[in-house]
C-alpha cells in the first residue's frame with residue numbers, strides 16, 4: 536500500500552520538537568497572537584526573503600484580505616489562471632469583483648502569459664498567478680504586463696514554499712504573496728493556517744489591521760475588519776517544522792527525479808521543469824489517457840492517487856453564469872481529464888516509488 540501522502544510519517548521524525556511546541560504553548564497560554572506568532576512570522580520572513588509576513592487563518596483568507604487591502608471590489612476584474620484550486624478565483628468573487636480566467640501554458644499548468652493581454656479591460660485591477668504544483672509561473676512575463684497596465688500582482692504561493700526562478704524566491708516578484716499552511720502543503724500546520732507577505736510597509740500594516748478586526752491598537756477599530764489570525768499552537772508547530780523545509784524540499788525533488796527516471800519512455804506525460812525554475816513538487820502530476828481507469832487499477836494495486844483538479848475553474852457549476860466556452864480554455868480542458876497526482880511526499884522510499892512506477896507502467 537502506497538498512500539498518497541503520509542503526514543504521520545513526518546510527525547514521527549520530529550515528534551519531540553512538535554510535542555514540546557504544543558505543550559509549551561499551552562503552558563504559556565499564548566493561544567492567539569503573542570510570542571509564537573511573532574517568532575514564526577519573523578522566521579518565515581527570513582526564509583521567504585520578504586520583509587513582512589502576517590499570519591492569518593488560512594491561505595484563502597490571505598488572498599481575500601490582500602485584494603480587500605487594495606480596495607478591489609464590485610465593478611473590478613482580476614485575472615486568474617483557468618487551472619487552479621478554487622481559492623484563487625473564490626477570493627475575487629468574495630470581495631465582489633469578477634474573476635477573469637486565462638488558460639494555462641501547455642505542459643506547465645501555470646497562467647499563459649501570451650493570453651493575458653487580450654483579457655485586460657479598464658476594469659482589470661490585478662493578476663493572481665499561481666505557482667501550481669510547486670512550479671513557478673512565468674513571473675518575468677507577468678511583471679512586464681503588470682507594469683505596462685499598472686496592475687497589482689498577487690502571487691498565490693500555496694503550493695510553492697521555497698520555489699524560485701534563477702534563485703529569486705516565489706512571492707518576491709509581485710506586490711504581495713499568499714501562502715497556505717494547510718496540513719498537506721509543503722510546510723503544513725496541524726489545522727488551518729496561512730500568511731500574507733509583502734515588502735510594502737504600508738500594505739503590511741493594512742493587512743495586519745484587516746486580519747485583526749480593523750484594530751491598529753487594542754480597541755482602536757479604524758475600519759471593519761475580520762477575525763483571521765494564525766493561532767499560537769499552529770505558529771509553534773510551523774516554527775518547529777520550518778528548519779526542516781529545505782531538506783524536505785530536496786527529498787521531494789529527489790523523489791521526483793526517481794519517478795522521472797522510472798517512468799521515462801512509458802506512455803505517461805511527465806511533469807516538466809523550465810530551465811532556471813526550481814520546482815518544489817508539492818504534487819507530482821502525470822498525464823495519462825483513460826485516466827479514470829488508470830486510477831482505478833492503481834487503487835486495486837494499493838496505490839493511492841488524487842486529481843488536482845477534475846474540473847478546471849471556468850467549467851465549475853459556480854461559474855456557469857460566465858458561460859465559459861471550452862474553446863477559450865483548450866489546455867485546461869485538455870488536461871482536466873488526463874491529469875493524475877501520484878504519491879508525493881518527502882518520506883516516500885525508493886522502493887515505494889519503484890512500486891508505483893512499475894504498476895503504472
Ligand SMILES: *Cc1c(COP(=O)(O)O)cnc(C)c1O
Pocket residue numbers: 593594595596619620622623665691693694715716717727728729
Ligand atoms: C491550498 C491552496 C489555497 C488555499 O489555502 P487554504 O489554506 O486551504 O485556504 C489557495 N490556492 C491554492 C493554489 C492552494 O493549493
